[in-house]
Amino acid sequence: MEITQETDYAVRCVLYLSSIGPEQTVRIEEIAAEMQIPRSFLAKILQKLTQADIVRSYRGVKGGFRLSRPPKEITLLQVVEAVEGPVAMNRCTREGSLCDFKKTCVVHPVWRRLRTIVETYMKDITFEKLKKERRQEAMAQNILTVRRKKT
Amino acid sequence: MEITQETDYAVRCVLYLSSIGPEQTVRIEEIAAEMQIPRSFLAKILQKLTQADIVRSYRGVKGGFRLSRPPKEITLLQVVEAVEGPVAMNRCTREGSLCDFKKTCVVHPVWRRLRTIVETYMKDITFEKLKKERRQEAMAQNILTVRRKKT
DNA sequence: ATAATACGAGACTAATTTTATCCTGTTTAG
């Protein structure tokens, strides 16, 4: 019942790209440094995000990554699914075929419903929202810093 | 974002015990056979359930297991937590200390909220509810069987 | 053109977690 480290990295990565102007590109190197993600692992994650059309990649000298659409149109669910695949709580509810209890299992519907709940929640969290909160956090930090300097 | 096989076994195990009279005890052997769970693995799971005071164990000749309270008072959350530990979506939100982004991370609250949502849902699912549905399923199956016999 | 830069893809490795199994010890009914 846990998201993986990889997913956490992916979310932070997209969050970082959300704070970048839509015209700029950012190199893996920079994202890795800023978000403290192992460089080569991040490269893999960005491949998945590219394939899911969440980010777009540009090769060559001035290359790098940027979001393929505005943060408003990118949800947490999309990012999670891009790296983890479909959010099924339970193997049975995904593979279906392999469960011997098939029709009579009363637990399946419970897991399926939980899945829907989780999906609904994550679908509602856009990176626009996260970005805004992030800016507010930064400002709050700033105020604190200024105050500290005054004293 | 998945429950483990172990959790699934645990849930099915408690579900089976819910269908047993509160005076009876059931041997590991029987549960394993009925619910198709590897015997020795189930033994381990039952240890955890015992330690979480969800089931009670009885040693010796007429020994076995039974629920330590009525199914109405056992929730899905309790069983899940008994085998998996606290339901934290994200390592940071559990270990806290190790995350470098601490205060400024806007994703943490999202995972925490999701956790609360999942917990709330699972807290509402009691084994009394599951048991009832199970009986209904069984009856439905029965009707179908009878019909089939008639033809 | 070509050299330097930056991502793409796949193979590979290491670490961790999950999924078990087994053995020895303890409890208990008869």
Place this chain on the structure above:
DNA sequence: CTAAACAGGATAAAATTAGTCTCGTATTAT
């Protein structure tokens, strides 16, 4: 006292997660 049944710890196999490396391909500045 003995056979039945769980308790607990050590161990092992399998699967998943996390991360690395190398070589290839595209792009741009010169």
